[in-house]
Amino acid sequence: MHIQHCFGVSLLLLGHLNLCLCNLTPRVSFPFESPGRSVVQFTNPDIGNTTTLLLSDDEATLFVGARDAVLLLDVSQPGVMEMKDKLDWSPSSTDLDDCSMKGKKKVDCHNFIRVLHFLNSTHMYACGTHAFSPRCSYIDLKRFSFVTNPSGKPHEGRGRCPYDPYQRNTAVVVDGELYTGTVADYRGNRPVISRHLSQGLHTDLKLDDTLGWLEDPTFVSSTFLPSKEKVYFFFSEVGREYDFIDKLVVSRVAQVCTNDVGGQRTLQRRWTTFVKAQLLCHNENELPYNVIQDIVALLPTEGGAEDETLFYGIFSSQWSVNSGKSAVCRFQLRDIKAVFAGNYKVLNRDTLRWSTRVQEKFASPGQCGLHNASDSTLRFVKDNFLADQSVQPVGRILSLVSPDHGYTNIAAQRVHAAGGRNYTVLFLLTESGFLHKTVLLDKGPHIIEEVQVFRNPQRVKNIFLSITKGVVFVGSSDGVTQVPISNCSFYQSCAECVLARDPLCGWDHCSRTCVLVSSGPENLVQDVESGNAEGICRSPTVSPRSRSGVQRPPSVSCPPSxxxxxxxxxxxxxxxxxxxxxxxxxxxxxxxxxxxxxxxxxxxxxxxxxxxxxxxxxxxxxxxxxxxxxxxxxxxxxxQASATSRAVIPTSTQNRSTTTQVALNKVTPTSQGTQPVRVRTITTEVGHGARGPELTTVQEVIQVSTTGSRDRHSGQDDRNLSSFRQPRLTETASIDGELLSVTNGKTYYWELVAVTVMLVMSLCVLLMGALYALRPHCRHRMAPQVCPGTDSNVGGDQERDPLSQPTVSVMKPSKQGMEKPMAVSSSMPRGSNGHLPNTPI
CATH class of the missing domain: 2.60.40.10 (Immunoglobulins)
Known part of the structure; x- marks a missing residue:
């Protein structure tokens, strides 16, 4: 227990330290309804939740399972998707009332079609949630109508279709029999993998929910491999074998044999070939992406072994460090078979704990044909259904990691490129409504483009790839979108075609167009790995000169100016x-x-x-x-020239006699920090009128270098500052590639004078205010100094006139040689020194 706990903590720390993310940026992005990317949409305001898609064998009709209806869309012509027929399948008012009584929202009580498959060439099988009471029915393809049950009662859909429209499920039809993975009760607590519509000696089978074979699973996908006679289910569930982490979610792959008929006494009407293993999507020393979102099978090339079948899956993570990120992992069927052929964990039924102790092996779990085995063998496979090892991705590396996009659905295609090499192209649907077209290269994934297929994020959506038609169908709550897998005509040049690195497109040097590889000639060029447009598209041609006469770099031409x-x-x-x-x-x-x-x-x-x-x-x-x-x-x-200046510059000299006179004028000093300019007057005779020759005059501004030699006529002109006193605005024009400056006669002389006068007046007001503020201080400094507190010692008993001025005490020597103060009125006459006249000091 302690060892497992330490292992889990170490895994978390390593995931934080060594998490490697690849920053994938789509090369080209096409917003919703962009004219650069042609898409076809089917929408109807009365039809919603068009998420279940099924394409006919001739690929001319697309059957769509929607809300309360099954649609028949005509997709026989490119760029066309029209509804030809509609089969209504709505719950009755009683069913809707019962659904509301169960506490469900009215919007969720409709019949959402979640299962839609062909049983044979004449009939189709459909199942829907039907107001949280699943129903199934046969559909006659020729008449496109429901087949009535002889008993008159609807087909029970429990175990074939989920109750909740937002619960995920999976289903596949093999030889007219339906294999499903869903929940079998209203609360969603009884997950089952079951077989229905069994034929011949087969009987309907399911998992025993009391044995703990499934732990709160979320079903994602299912695939049938004909040569192995096995159906593989992909889902995520709680990994009870990791008891040191509460509710650790793991991704699983499970298998059952199509010839399984259950045990005779033990495991009657139960699977005897059910086994499961963990799908581990992670890099070394990193936290795993443990929640599977979607997975698709990519069959091997023609002539290849079936064991080379690849499964590309989208995984997310329950760890906060990987929140919002997605990863794509690639698994090989050979590795899955090797894990199922190995050892299995042992489940203790008393403690419900798993162990890996080695015990005697009575049989190989998952082996087809165990329905005829003994009871002891069946009891052994009943307790040993979890493989000991996990299925590792090919190369033990992730095929793609997206830190910015959460992927939800995936489709895969193998493409034969122009160079003769095969590449895998993935179509990844994001949560925000973008379809990413990605090619897997030796150096890593490359997102060729992204196309926005619906405006708002959708809770339930689906994706279906038609290689023959060359389109991807995307179903959502708003409608169905048909997106062509190639957009070669968008690339107008060889460089754009090669830089796109799209294995579906190649450049044709003869027609000078980017065309589809499958329909183009054999001599198409493309560089998917490196996108070396420099070596493929450069031609030894001399680029033209620009309008300014400057030779541009070789082999680089610009569009018209x-x-x-x-x-x-x-x-x-x-x-x-x-x-x-x-x-x-x-x-x-x-x-x-x-x-x-x-x-x-x-x-x-x-x-x-x-x-x-x-x-x-x-x-x-x-x-x-x-x-x-x-x-x-x-x-x-x-x-931008004014109307006058534009008129004087001739635009055409055809059938005119032109005489040009050039005169150098004064050098005009400019503001500080810039070089002086020389004004050159150009007088041009453009024709003769009734009053004589017609002349036009323009002035060219030429910068004069301050470090080089000056014109010998500029000495006297440098002292003329009239242009500085009256600055003028100039307009520019271009004649023979040279930049000319044409004066427009507008000046700012009087504005400059007004600003100067206002500035002087402001300074005067500030100066007068400062002098006024300093005036009391100056008066205090010029007043006579008076000794304080002398009036109280003299004449205290003498009555004063309240209107008289204050007196000043003067010290007078007494007969005893001591100073005796004497009060002197300030109204008495004083001398120029401030004392009484004729009084010795």
Whole structure:
């Protein structure tokens, strides 16, 4: 016990320390109803929960089990999905009242079709929850109607269909017999794996729920392998063998033989070939993904052994460290058979505890044909049905780990790529409603694209792949969506086709299109493993010059330039399209670098900058993916000219005589920190009018280097500051690829004068306020110094005039040589020194 506990704690710690996650990002994303990805939808406001899907043998009809109905959809033509017929199957009012009396919600008391299978070429079998009282019925395919039971009573659906519409179940038909995994009671406490509609010498079988063969399972899927005559069930349940962890959920695979008829005395009408084993989806030293969500079988290639059959399953985890994550594991049938052929754990019926002690082996549990065995042998297999070893994934590694998406349903397909190699393509449905198309490569999984198939997350959904039609059907509560498995026409160039690394698509150099490999010529090119578009798609051609005359890097051509007209001091935003989420986008300018002080490049590919004469011109957006560099957008940012300035710049010189005169004007100093510019006046004669020749004048702004030699005419012009006193705004234009600045005559001279006057007045007001505040302090410093407290010692008994001014005491020498104060009125005349006149001090 202590050893098991320590092992569990160690496993938890190792899972926290060594958890490895692969950050998978879909290369291309198509939102709901995106025009770049063609999908077909069937919706009807009166029909919901279209989640049970069944495709006919000719793949022209899709049968859909919905709420209170079975639908017949026509899918014979590509891009078409129309309802041809509808078979209503609603509970009666009495059934609905009984369901409400049981405390169930009214919305859950409908008849949700959960089982829909072909029994033969003429009939189909359907089962529904039917207001928490399961019912089943035969359906005549030719008339598309229910077959009435001779007794007139409905078929009992207990053990064939769940009571609750949200409980998961599984069912498969083998030779007209129905094998199901579900619950057999209203509360869902009696899980069963059973066989119904038995024919010939077969009898209906089920598991004995008193033996603890199943522990609160959640059934996911079931598969029949004809050569082995076995049906495999996949589910998750509580692992009672791990008694050191309370309610540890484990994933299981179980098997039963189709020729099992039960024991003669022991295990009568019970399975004698039932065994189960744990499916372990984990990496070394990591916490396992222990809850299975869905699993699908991928048959081997033509001529391959059946033991090479692969099972791809989606697993989640009950551990909080893996919350919201999903993993895909791959199991091989050969490994499953090896585990079932090994040792088994022993269940103590008294303590309900499992042990792994070695005991005498009476028989091999799970072996077909045990129904004729002795009672002692049957008692042995009854207690030894749990395999001792677990089924490990192929290579003991996970095929895919998604930290950002919770996958719920899966479909798998083996594809023969253009290079002749086979690849496995998985279609994974997320909880949020996206379908991920993923290819498994040697270096790891690669998500080719994601397609949003429904807007809101769905609680119950299903996925069905038709390889022959080349579509994936997705059923949800809102309707049925048909998604083509390939989207080759979306890739318009060889680079996009190769970088997609879609094994279904290849590039045809002759037609210069990306086509489907199965329908295209044999000389298609593709690189699924590396996506080396640089080596496959590059051609030794010389790229054209840009509009500005600058030669671009070899083999990189940009789309036609888009002109963007802006005003000075305006924030400019240039957007770069996103062709791939795996590509890194950046902006470039001809012969210059984008300084981070002037430009802001966002992660979404946009570029922000302030429009100014130095920032006008060409901008190109490039992306780099797998070493392949391509130009996505090209912009020519120009200053927006006024109506007058636009009129004077000739746009066409055809049938005109043109004379151009160029004159150099003064050098204009600019603000501090920038270089001075020279204004060159260009006068052009564009024709003759009624009054003589028509002239146009533009001014070109040329920067003058402060470190190099100056023009010999600039010495005197440098001292002319008229342009500084009256700054003028300029408009730019482009003539023969050169950037010109055309003055528009607008000035801000009077605005500058007004601001200056207001500034001076504000300073004067502040100065006067400061002087006024300092005035009392100055008066105090200029007043005479007076000794305090002398008035109380002299003339205390003499009456004072209340209106008289205060007196000042003056010390006068007495006859005894002592000082005697003498009160002097302040109203008496004083000398210039502040004392009484003619009085010695």
């Amino acid at each position: 888009e002109h963007v007209y802006v005003s000075l001091n305006e924030v400019v935003k240039l957007q770069c399209p996103e062709v791939s989420r795996l590509a890194v986008r950046h902006w470039e300018r001809p012969n210059s670098l984008l300084s981070p002080n002037l430009y802001i490049q966002q992660t979404d590919g946009s570029l922000y900058f302030l429009a100014a004469p130095p920032t006008l011109g060409h901008y190109s957006c490039f992306s780099v993916e797998n070493g392949y560099r391509q130009c996505l957008a090209d912009f020519l940012v120009r200053q």
